Amino acid sequence: MEDLSAKKQEIDEKLQMETQKLAFLKDNLNKSNQLTENMVSILESFSSRLHKLEDTIVPVHRDTKNLQKLQDNIEKTLSSLDHVISFYNVAKDVEQTIREGPTGRLDSYLESMARVQNAVDFFSANNPGSPELHTVTQLFESGKDQLEREFRNLLTRHSRPVPAVTILDMLGTEDESEDIPMEHLPERTAAELTEISRWLISQNSTDFMNVYAQIRSVILVKSLEELRDHLKGKSGPAMGVSPASGGSRKLAMKDTPTKKTAYLKGRTIIRKAGSSIMKHSSLTLDTARRQGSNVVAELKDDVSDTETETCIFRISALLKLMQSESKLMEGIIPERYHNSIFEHLIQASMDMVVLDVENIASSAKRCIGKHDYSAVMSIFPVLKHLRAINPEYEEALKGTKQGQKLPTLMSTLDTTGAKALEEFIDSIKNDPDKQSNMPKDGTVHELTSNAMIFLQNLLEYLHTAGGMLAAQDPGGQMNVAEFNERKLSIYIAKVLGALQLNLENKAKGYDDPALTAIFLLNNYHYILKTMRSSGLLRVVVLQTSDIEEHYEDIIREQKRLYSKSWSRVLHYILEISGKTVSQQRAAPQMGKLKDKERQTIKDKFKGFNQEFEDIYRTQKIYAIPDQELRQSLRNDNKEFIVPPYTAFREKYEPMQFTKNPEKYIKYSAEEVAATIDRFFDLSA
Secondary structure (H helix, E strand, C coil), X not given: CHHHHHHHHHHHHHXXXXXXXXXXXXXXXXXXXXXXXXXXXXXXXXXXXXXHHHHHHHHHHHHHHHHHHHHHHHHHHHHHHHHHHHHHHHHHXXXXXHHHCCCCCHHHHHHHHHHHHHHHHHHHHHCCCCHHHHXXXXXXXXXXXXXXXXXXHHXXXXXXXXXXHHHHHHHCCCCHHHCCCCCCCCHHHHHHHHHHHHHXXXXXXXXXXXXXXXXXXXXXXXXXXXXXXXXXXXXXHHHHCCHHHCCCCCCCXXXXXCCCCCCCCCCCHHHHHHHHHHHHHCCCHHHHHCHHHHHHHHHHHHHHHHHHHHHXXXXXXXXXXXXXXXXXXXXXXXXXXXXXXXXXXXXXXXXXXXXXXXXXXXXXXXXXXXXXXXXXXXXXXXHHHXXXXXXXXXXXXXXXXXXXXXXHHHHHHHHHHHHHHHHHHHHHHCCCCCHHHCCCXXXXXXXXXXXXXXXXXXXXXHHHHHHHHHHHCCCCCCCHHHHHHHHHHHHHHHHHHHXXXXXXXXXXXXXXXXXXXXXXXXXXXXXXXXXXXXXXXXHHCCCCCCHHHHHHHHHHHHHHHHHHHHHHHHCCCCCCCCCCHHHHCCCXXXXXXXXXXXXXXXXXXXXXXXXXXXXXXXXXXXXXCCHHHHHHHHHHHHHHHHHHHHHHHHHHCCCCCCCCHHHHCCCCHHHHHHHHCCCCCCCC
């Protein structure tokens, strides 16, 4: 029971607590309802007020937005008006700048021109018939003219011919990496020209490019003219190098074409054609008498040499100048116009160089007509140089019509040279056999010396001369260099054949067989020696392998024919059988000679003395200019005469065939030998 009472009491207590909680919740719920009602009342009041505020603000906002739009429109209108008004003020703002020109202020001038162009565009689009459009258009055209004038003035004021010394230094540079730069225009000037060019191109104006071509063409021509004047004012070996180079760099020119084309000689082999001819011709007495005319000829050769050298230098100089002009154009002339402007620019200079070469060819043709073949040699170095430099010219002239000029010139020189070579053979064949033209002393004939000098000069231009001949008679599959050598070998053989035939005919003009032999001996020996020393022999044997043996044989034959001149001398000391008198009979006893025998001995000594003295007087004036040949012939004579004379004298001197032995025995063996050593020496 107690447990039940306790449990009931516990339940009552919980119920009481729950009742209290329920009362508390009800009280709070009432309070919450009161608060809710209050909040609803407040919100309803706020909503009512908000509606009232919205009804007040929305019209204000709408009015403000409209006002803002109006303000923006006004600002845009004002800005547009300012922009339009600015176009009306452009002419007034920039007129002074445009009138004064761009000199010294190119950037600001171009900015002003941009403003004028914008004004022109504006009025053209918005008010085509307005006077303002006319004004700004005139101002724009005036400004454009000013820019074109400034382009011309800048180019004219700063363009200077390249100094001749600079060109020579450039040509004398052997190493590609040492190329000497040419500054045609100051850097700032070139930059300004480029800016003006770009602006004019943007306006579709191209007249300035023709101006550029004209001005640079004149400068290019002046550079070549000053080089010509400089070269003509110089003389001697220094022509090949400029003072700035210290004389250490010389221009070389090889006969085989190479890529590097700064290859010229200061004073080339062509001078040999004049001066060497006079030197060798002085071997003859007759030629010595005509020395005055040879001096005049040599002076003419010097003039021709200078013209040839100048031509060669200008060919190389023009190439370098063209290459430099092409680089200069790159920033100033648009690439699409390069070829046409470059062709216009170089035409006058190309014509000048072409005329140089044509003048040399014409001069050579005149010389051919006058049979002056030494002067024709001037075309060989020119042609040689043209062939070597032509590949670089082709590269430089690519895209122009000027590239065909050099091949045409080379063809002309080929034809002229080949004609000269063929006519040279004819001139040798037809050289007159006048006795007045023959050397009185039998020395080397002028024809021979001239012909061999000519051939030596040809050897200096082996492939050039061979190419001339090959151009007239092209070969098959043979190597070009080999074919050229063979053609020249054939040609030299023809010249030597014609020369030998002419010499044989000329020799017939001598009355003295000994002088005939001496004359031919001198000439053939000179030919053979020249071939050996000059390298001609190496070329000739390509076609005529036995040429050396041929000349050795005819030299021996002429020596044999010459030895016959001693027959009258030997007649007195040799019998027909070749035995001496002492060998024909037993030696007579002293004092037992018969009168007839004594007289025979006297006649032999007397005859020997007379004939020996006669041949000495005759052959003393014979000329053998080659020392080796002269001494060889003297030694042959001594071997031919001294031994039989010695035997003859030793046999008969002891015999008492006369009371005055000194009258008949005039010469000892030593004196005979000494006298023979004075043969061929007019001064002895």
